[in-house]
Amino acid sequence: MSTTKVKDAYIENIVNEDDYFPVSFEELEAEAQKKMSVGEYGYVRSGAGGEETLRKNQESFKKFSILPRVLRNVSNVDTSINLFGRTYPHPFLLAPVGMLKLAHEEAELAVSKAAATYNVPFVQSTVSSYSIEDVAEVSGDSPKWFQLYWSNNKEVSFHMVKRAEEAGYEAIVLTVDTVMLGWREEDMKNRFSPLKLGFGKANYEQDSVFLASLENTDQDSIIQGILDNIFHPTLNWDDVAELKERTSLPIILKGILHPEDARLAILSGVDGLIVSNHGGRQLDGVVAAIDALPQVVEEVNGEIPVLFDSGIRRGSDIVKALRLGADAVLIGRPFVYGLAVAGQTGVEKVINNFIQDTKVSIALAGASSIQDLSTIKLVKS
Ligand SMILES: Cc1cc2nc3c(=O)[nH]c(=O)nc-3n(C[C@H](O)[C@H](O)[C@H](O)COP(=O)(O)O)c2cc1C
Secondary structure (H helix, E strand, C coil), X not given: CCEEECCCHHHHHHHCCCXXXXXXXHHHHHHHHHHCCHXXXXXHHCCCCCCHHHHHHHHHHHXXXXXXXXXXXXXXXXXXXXXXXXXXXXXXXXXXXXXXXXXXXXXXXXXXXXXXHCCCCEEXXXXXXXXXXXXXXXXXXXXXXXEECCCXXXXXXXXHHHHHHHCCCCCEEEXXXXXXXXXXXXXXXXXXXXXXXXXXXXXXXXXXXXXXXXXXXXXXXXXXXXXHHHCCCCCCHHHHHHHHHHCCCCXXXXXXXXXXXXXXXXXXXXXXXXXXXXXXXXXCCCCCHHHHHHHHHHHHCCCCCEEECCCCCCHHHHHHHHHCCCCEEEECHHHXXXXXXXXXXXXXXXXXXXXXXHHHHHHHHCCCECHHHHHXXXXXX
C-alpha cells in the first residue's frame, strides 16, 4: 500500500546536507547544458520546426487553474494507480527516450536502476544505447515496458517484442507519431544525428532477425540498416491488429491526439493510449497535448486507460493532467537532464522530487488519492 504520511518535503530539501541538486526544471536544464556538447543538448532540448508546439506544451498548462478545497484532512495521500492489472505506487512513468548515451555513459542502465529504486515503470526505447536484455539484467524484476518503433521489416518488430516479453517487460508501447523523423532544425544546424553516431544501435545489434536481414554486419552496415528500418511511413491499423495477435502483452499506442483515432484504437483492440505530441519533436504546429487530452478522454469514456505526456515539468502539472482524465503521465526531458547532471543519482533526485512535489500538490488541492482528485475543480483562467 503506498499511502504515506505527507511530510514536509520542502523543509527536507532545504536542510538536506547532500550536494546541492537543482530542483526547478529551468535550473536543471541549465545545469544539463553545461555537461553536454552543443549537439547533444540541442537534440534533447529542441522541438521540431519553429518550436511552436514545444512552447505550447508547457504554456497551455497555465490555461487551467486548480480550484482547491480545504479542511479535508489530507494527512494521508494515496498516489497509487492501477494499470493493466498491476498497481504502481506513483502516478507517473519515465517516458521512452532513445539514445541516452548522449546524456551519460551509463545511459539506460542508470535510468532503469533509478526507476527501480522507486518502483516507477521505465519505458525502454527501441533506439536505446543498451539492449532490452542488458537493462533487464541490471534492473531485476522492477516494472519495465518496451517502446516499439515499427521496422520496415516487420519481422524485426515482432522479434524485438518477443525479446521484451521473454525478458519480463510488462507492456508494449507502439509509437505511432514517428513514421518518419520530424523536421528538426536545431539538429540540422548542429549537424547532429545520434542515430548516425551509433547511440541507438544496441537493440538492433543484438537482434538475430535484424542481423540476418543484412548483407554485412560491420558497424556502418548496421547503422545503415537501422536508418532503412526506422523510416516506416506505411504503418497502418492492419499492422496494429497483427501486432496485437503476435503478443500477449498489453499494447499501448503512443502519439494519439485526435478523438477519432482514439475510437479506432479501441476498435482495433489495443489496451491503452498515450496522448502525446512527442514533446513537440514531430510535427510542429500541432495542438498542445494537454489541450487534446479532454476530448480523447471523453471519447474513450473509461473503456481503456488513457496516459499522457508532453510538457510535464512539476507536480501541479501532474495534478492538472490527472484531473483532466489521464490515468497516469510520463515524464520526458526532466529525467534526461537529471541523467546528464549526475547519472543514476541525478535521475533518482529528479524522480524523488516529482514524488514529493506530486504528493504535496495533491494534498494542497484538497485530495487524498488520485480518484479523489475528481472532486477538485479545474477552471479556465
Ligand atoms: C531526447 C528525446 C528522445 C526521445 N526518444 C523517444 C523514443 O525513442 N521513442 C519515443 O516513443 N519517444 C521518444 N521521445 C519522446 C518522449 O517519449 C516523450 O513523448 C516526450 O519527451 C514528452 O515530452 P517532454 O519531454 O516535454 O515531457 C523522446 C524525447 C526526447 C526529449
